[in-house]
Each structure stands twice: as structure tokens, then as C-alpha cells.
Amino acid sequence: MLxxxxxxxxxxxxxxxxAEQFRGLVARGDLIDGEELPSVRQLAANxxxxxxxxxxxxxxxADEGLVDLRHGSRARVLGGARARAPEVEELERELGxxxxxxxxxGRGREEVQAFFETAVERFFxx
Amino acid sequence: MLxxxxxxxxxxxxxxxxAEQFRGLVARGDLIDGEELPSVRQLAANxxxxxxxxxxxxxxxADEGLVDLRHGSRARVLGGARARAPEVEELERELGxxxxxxxxxGRGREEVQAFFETAVERFFxx
Amino acid sequence: MLxxxxxxxxxxxxxxxxAEQFRGLVARGDLIDGEELPSVRQLAANxxxxxxxxxxxxxxxADEGLVDLRHGSRARVLGGARARAPEVEELERELGxxxxxxxxxGRGREEVQAFFETAVERFFxx
Amino acid sequence: MLxxxxxxxxxxxxxxxxAEQFRGLVARGDLIDGEELPSVRQLAANxxxxxxxxxxxxxxxADEGLVDLRHGSRARVLGGARARAPEVEELERELGxxxxxxxxxGRGREEVQAFFETAVERFFxx
DNA sequence: GTGGTCTAGACCACG
DNA sequence: GTGGTCTAGACCACC
Numbered sequence: 001m002l003x004x005x006x007x008x009x010x011x012x013x014x015x016x017x018x019a020e021q022f023r024g025l026v027a028r029g030d031l032i033d034g035e036e037l038p039s040v041r042q043l044a045a046n047x048x049x050x051x052x053x054x055x056x057x058x059x060x061x062a063d064e065g066l067v068d069l070r071h072g073s074r075a076r077v078l079g080g081a082r083a084r085a086p087e088v089e090e091l092e093r094e095l096g097x098x099x100x101x102x103x104x105x106g107r108g109r110e111e112v113q114a115f116f117e118t119a120v121e122r123f124f125x126x
Numbered sequence: 127m128l129x130x131x132x133x134x135x136x137x138x139x140x141x142x143x144x145a146e147q148f149r150g151l152v153a154r155g156d157l158i159d160g161e162e163l164p165s166v167r168q169l170a171a172n173x174x175x176x177x178x179x180x181x182x183x184x185x186x187x188a189d190e191g192l193v194d195l196r197h198g199s200r201a202r203v204l205g206g207a208r209a210r211a212p213e214v215e216e217l218e219r220e221l222g223x224x225x226x227x228x229x230x231x232g233r234g235r236e237e238v239q240a241f242f243e244t245a246v247e248r249f250f251x252x
Numbered sequence: 253m254l255x256x257x258x259x260x261x262x263x264x265x266x267x268x269x270x271a272e273q274f275r276g277l278v279a280r281g282d283l284i285d286g287e288e289l290p291s292v293r294q295l296a297a298n299x300x301x302x303x304x305x306x307x308x309x310x311x312x313x314a315d316e317g318l319v320d321l322r323h324g325s326r327a328r329v330l331g332g333a334r335a336r337a338p339e340v341e342e343l344e345r346e347l348g349x350x351x352x353x354x355x356x357x358g359r360g361r362e363e364v365q366a367f368f369e370t371a372v373e374r375f376f377x378x
Numbered sequence: 379m380l381x382x383x384x385x386x387x388x389x390x391x392x393x394x395x396x397a398e399q400f401r402g403l404v405a406r407g408d409l410i411d412g413e414e415l416p417s418v419r420q421l422a423a424n425x426x427x428x429x430x431x432x433x434x435x436x437x438x439x440a441d442e443g444l445v446d447l448r449h450g451s452r453a454r455v456l457g458g459a460r461a462r463a464p465e466v467e468e469l470e471r472e473l474g475x476x477x478x479x480x481x482x483x484g485r486g487r488e489e490v491q492a493f494f495e496t497a498v499e500r501f502f503x504x
Numbered sequence: 505g506t507g508g509t510c511t512a513g514a515c516c517a518c519g
Numbered sequence: 520g521t522g523g524t525c526t527a528g529a530c531c532a533c534c
Contacts, residue, residue, distance in 0.1 A: 013323065013518060020223050027226035050519050066230070091224055095245040097146050098217055098224075100153035104192070109250050116242040119221040124235050137517090139524060166507065176526050181507070189315075197391065198506050198533035263532090265509060272475050279478035292522065302511050307522070318482070324518035324521050335482040343476055347497040349398050350469055350476075352405035356444070361502050368494040371473040376487050391533060428534050 002038060006047050014049055018057035026066055026077060028123070033079025037067060128164060132173050140175055144183035152192055152203060154249070159205025163193060166201075254290060258299050266301055270309035278318050278329060280375065285331025289319060292327075380416060384425050392427055396435035404444055404455060406501070411457025415445060 002025070006017050025031045037058070038046070044054045062069040068076045102112050128151070132143050151157040163184070164172070170180045188195040194202045228238045254277070258269050277283045289310070290298070296306045314321040316335045320328045354364050380403070384395050403409045415436070416424070422432045440447040446454045480490050 008322070009320070015518080020226075023230065024222065024226045027229040053519055056518090064230075087227070091227060091241075092245060092248075094220065094224060095242070096150060096249060098220060099246065099249045100146075100150045101217060103153040103249075104149065109246065112246055112249075113243070115217075116221070116246070117239070119218060120225060120235065120238055120242070123222060123225045123229075141524080165505080167505090177507095177528095179525060182524090184507085194387070195507070196386070196533085197508070200506070267509080272478075275482065276474060276478045279481040291520080293520090303513095303522095305510060308509090310522085321522070322518085323523070326521070335479065337483065338479045343479060343493075344497060346472065346476055347494070348402065348501060350472060351498065351501045352398075352402045353465070353469060355405040355501075356401065356442075361498065364498055365495070367469075368473070368498070369491070371470060372477065372487065372490055372494070374470075375474060375477045375481075393533080431534060434533090 004043065004047055006049065015053045015056040015060070018043075018047070018049075018054060019060040022057070022061055023064075023066065028126070031077045033077055035077045037075040037077070039074060128169075130169065130173055132175065141179050141182040141186070144169075144173070144175075144180060145186040148183070148187055149190075149192065154252070157203045159203055161203045163201040163203070254295075256295065256299055258301065267305050267308040267312070270295075270299070270306060271312040274309070274313055275316075275318065275335075280378070283329045285329055287329045289327040289329070382421065382425055384427065393431045393434040393438070396421075396425070396427075396432060397438040400435070400439055401442075401444065406504070409455045411455055413455045415453040415455070417452060 004018055004021050006014050008014070010017065022031070022037070031037075037043075040051055040054045040058065044051045047054070058067065058069060058075050061067045062075070066078060068078050099112055102115060107115070130144055130147050132140050134140070136143065138146075148157070148163070157163075163169075166177055166180045166184060170177045173180070184193065184195055184201050187193040188201075192204055194204050225238055228241060233241070256270055256273050258266050260266070262269065264272075274283070274289070283289075289295075292303055292306045292310060296303045299306070310319065310321055310327050313319040314327075318330055318335060320330050351364055354367060359367070382396055382399050384392050386392070388395065390398075400409070400415070409415075415421075418429055418432045418436065422429045425432070436445065436447060436453055439445045440453075444456060446456050477490055480493060485493070
């Protein structure tokens with residue numbers, strides 16, 4: 001069974017946390033083309049959140065083109081998935097803020113680089 | 127004059143966008159110890175938002191230890207400031223999601239690395 | 253129903269008065285782990301202040317780690333809460349000034365002691 | 379020369395910090411009946427604040443009946459000074475909040491008592 | 505003139 | 520229905 005975990009203490013909305021985790025699973029290849037996602041009810045019960053919250057997460061993934069959502073049948077991962085809008089600018093802005101915060105912690109350029117490399121390794125080698 | 131820009135279409139609250147930009151300016155060294163920030167009213171007028179919205183952004187920066195906010199005088203950058211630890215875990219999670227999105231755009235490991243390196247360069251060499 | 257009272261004549265801001273009273277209720281154990289606070293709107297109406305003023309008070313309590321503030325659901329008291337250290341020095345200074353004022357009212361050392369003991373009793377035995 | 383110190387980082391207004399320190403000096407008997415306070419200009423220069431700020435502090439002390447303020451001559455300590463309004467309720471409220479904050483730090487009744495006794499000792503034995 | 509507080513009221517995000 | 524964001528605008532506290 002898939003492990004989805006939610007941090008209720010976080011200020012990131014629950015539905016985003018869920019969507020984000022599925023995005024990660026698809027990006028990593030842990031969920032592949034045609035594979036079924038848990039049903040909304042099942043996942044909601046497992047995670048301990050409202051049905052609508054899970055439904056909202058799935059809708060986001062569908063909007064991004066990552067899953068195929070149909071009435072009556074389970075949500076399925078869409079294979080040749082290529083995320084929707086390029087949104088590169090937003091990613092750049094987001095990265096920029098991460099760098100700022102690392103620098104304000106007193107880290108220099110090399111340390112920031114190292115932090116990034118570790119993150120990439122962790123992603124690809126797991 | 128300082129350039130602060132706000133995207134009203136974004137879902138990130140305006141006050142956060144403002145705080146984030148100042149954080150960047152301080153991290154980059156474009157704003158240094160003791161330097162004055164624009165007055166709340168001035169900036170609010172320039173950016174085209176309400177006074178309270180700017181005030182909220184300044185309050186965040188003050189809480190992070192980046193600026194000194196005092197009654198009756200302009201807000202000033204705090205020099206030896208080391209921001210309130212922004213929790214490394216959150217930065218890691220945030221980075222992880224950026225990687226996911228890059229991968230879902232079809233980028234491979236090298237391309238992700240390159241994207242990060244470009245971001246770091248852009249930050250440090252400007 | 254919770255009783256929160258505000259003195260509009262005081263020079264202490266209303267939002268602080270509200271936060272202070274909740275702090276007292278939690279410290280006294282009148283509000284315990286998991287218990288719900290009144291909704292922002294409800295309390296605002298009861299006390300006769302604006303919604304934002306109450307929200308600001310709740311935000312302070314959340315920042316101190318005393319309550320859990322979450323979108324869509326009521327604010328709740330956080331149990332194992334240990335408030336953000338309020339800096340002992342400040343408490344000492346504050347106490348020092350209270351002593352000065354008591355002395356200037358003509359009270360001697362024993363009377364000051366008695367005043368404090370009464371305050372402690374009142375706190376713990378109610 | 380009198381030592382008055384101001385913490386610009388504090389959120390307590392400077393004029394109050396100054397008034398508070400004089401109040402302490404009078405309560406402790408370090409400043410006695412008829413004794414002269416430094417001139418507004420002198421003190422302002424020493425402390426590094428605006429003339430008006432010191433003047434405001436002196437005005438507060440005068441309003442409390444602690445000093446005699448006259449045009450043309452130095453401010454003098456008033457001997458049989460008995461602070462103005464009894465304000466006992468405010469002192470009680472203030473003490474109550476100090477107790478709350480100590481308790482929220484995890485201190486029990488005895489520890490709170492001890493904290494208070496230490497404060498009283500420090501005041502009277504210095 | 506600076507930042508802070510508060511209001512009334514609209515609209516959004518979340519669960 | 521909950522808390523969050525933002526506005527327009529008034530008034531206060533501080534220096």
C-alpha cells in the first residue's frame with residue numbers, strides 16, 4: 001500500500017501535501033503508466049482527512065495531466081505525462097528564495113551547491 | 127530606488143512576496159547593515175497595495191531578525207542578522223518538489239543539476 | 253462560555269489583552285490540550301471588537317506555540333506547549349518596576365512580599 | 379553621574395524606559411528629596427536620544443508626583459513622594475501575566491515564589 | 505513623518 | 520463555517 005503522510009502542523013494545505021507526494025511518486029517512477037491510485041474514500045480514511053480534501057488533490061493532479069480521472073473508475077496514472085504549464089519562472093523564483101534562506105543561515109556558495117547536489121542525489125538514488 | 131514587484135495574479139499572498147524580495151536583497155548584500163527601508167506608506171504607494179500589507183511584510187522581516195522596526199523611525203536592515211532558522215527540513219522538502227516538477231517536464235538528472243547551477247550562478251553573480 | 257474582557261481605555265492594545273487572557277487560561281489549566289477556542293468571528297462579536305483584532309491575538313498565541321491555528325477548523329489549545337521562551341530578563345525587569353511602584357506607594361519589604369504571595373495564591377488556587 | 383541606559387532594541391518606548399529607571403532610583407533611595415536630576419539636554423546627549431524623549435520621561439515623573447518640574451531650574455526629586463494613582467489593579471494584572479509566563483515555561487508554584495523572592499532581594503539589597 | 509492599532513467590510517482558501 | 524488576505528481610511532504613539 002502506498003504511503004502518503006500529512007503533517008497537520010504545517011501551514012501547507014493538506015490537499016497540496018497529498019498532491020505533492022503523488023507528484024514525487026510519479027516523477028520517481030514509483031507510480032507508472034496505467035497504475036491505479038487508491039480510491040478517494042480509502043485514502044481519506046487512511047490519512048485521516050476529509051473526502052473533499054483528497055478529491056481536491058486528485059483534481060490538481062488531473063489538471064497537471066498526471067492522472068486520468070473518470071467517473072465510476074479509479075484514478076489512473078497517465079503515462080506519457082508531461083506536466084502542464086512550464087511554469088519555469090515560478091520554479092526559478094522558488095529556488096531563488098531557497099538560496100536566500102540558505103545564505104541567510106550563513107552558508108556560502110559552495111555550501112549552497114552542496115545542499116543542492118545532496119537533494120538531487122537523494123531524489124535520484126532512492 | 128528599490129524595485130519591489132508584486133504579482134497580484136499569484137496565489138502567494140502579497141505581503142509574503144514583498145518580504146521574500148527584501149529577504150533576497152539582504153541575502154545578496156544589496157541591502158546592508160543599517161540601511162533604511164522605504165517607509166511603509168511610500169512603498170505601499172509605489173507598489174500599489176495597502177499600507178497594512180506592507181506593514182505585515184515588514185513585521186515578518188522583523189520577526190526573522192532581518193530588520194529593526196521601531197516606532198517613529200524608518201525600518202533598518204539588521205547587519206549581523208542570522209535569520210530565525212528556517213528549518214532545513216522544509217527547505218529539503220521544497221527542493222524535492224522542485225526536482226519532481228523539473229523531472230515531470232522531461233528533464234533528466236543532468237538537466238536538473240544544470241538548472242540548479244544556473245540558479246546559484248544567477249544569485250551569486252548579480 | 254469563556255469570559256474575555258477588554259479595557260478599551262487601557263493603553264495596552266486590545267489584541268494583546270486578549271492574547272494575555274488566553275495565556276492565563278492556558279497557564280491556569282482552564283483551557284487544556286485539544287480544547288477549542290471560540291471562533292474568531294464569535295469572539296469578536298462577543299467582545300465587541302473587529303474580527304482582525306481577535307485574529308491578531310490568535311496569531312500571537314500560535315506564534316508562542318500555545319494554540320494550533322489551522323485553515324478551515326477552529327483554533328485549538330496545544331497541550332505539551334512550552335511557550336516560546338519569554339526571556340527571563342524581561343520578566344525580571346518587569347518585576348523590578350512593579351516593586352518600585354509598590355515601594356513608592358509607601359509599602360515596605362514585607363508588604364511587597366505579601367503582595368506577591370497573594371498574587372501567587374490567587375493564581376494557583378483559583 | 380547617574381547611569382541611565384536605554385535598550386533601543388526593546389519594544390518599550392524609550393521615554394518609558396527612562397522614566398522607569400528614575401522611578402527605580404527614587405524607590406531605592408538612590409535619589410532623595412531635593413536632589414537634582416540631570417538637565418534634559420545633558421541626559422539626552424548622554425543617552426543619545428532626542429530632547430523631547432527625555433522631556434516626556436520627566437513629564438511622566440512629574441505627573442506621578444516624583445519630581446518637581448519648573449521652568450528655568452533643574453528638575454528636583456520630591457521628597458514625601460507618594461506615587462499618584464494607586465493603580466493596584468494594574469499591578470495585579472501585570473503580576474498575573476508574569477506568573478502565567480513563568481508557569482508556561484514549566485515552573486511550578488515554588489519556583490514562581492522563588493523567582494519573586496529573588497527579585498525582592500535584588501531590589502532591597504542593592 | 506514614522507510605524508502601530510483598529511474598524512468595516514469584501515472576498516478567498518480550506519476542510 | 521473556519522481562518523486568511525486585503526482594502527480604505529481613521530486615529531494614535533513615538534521620536
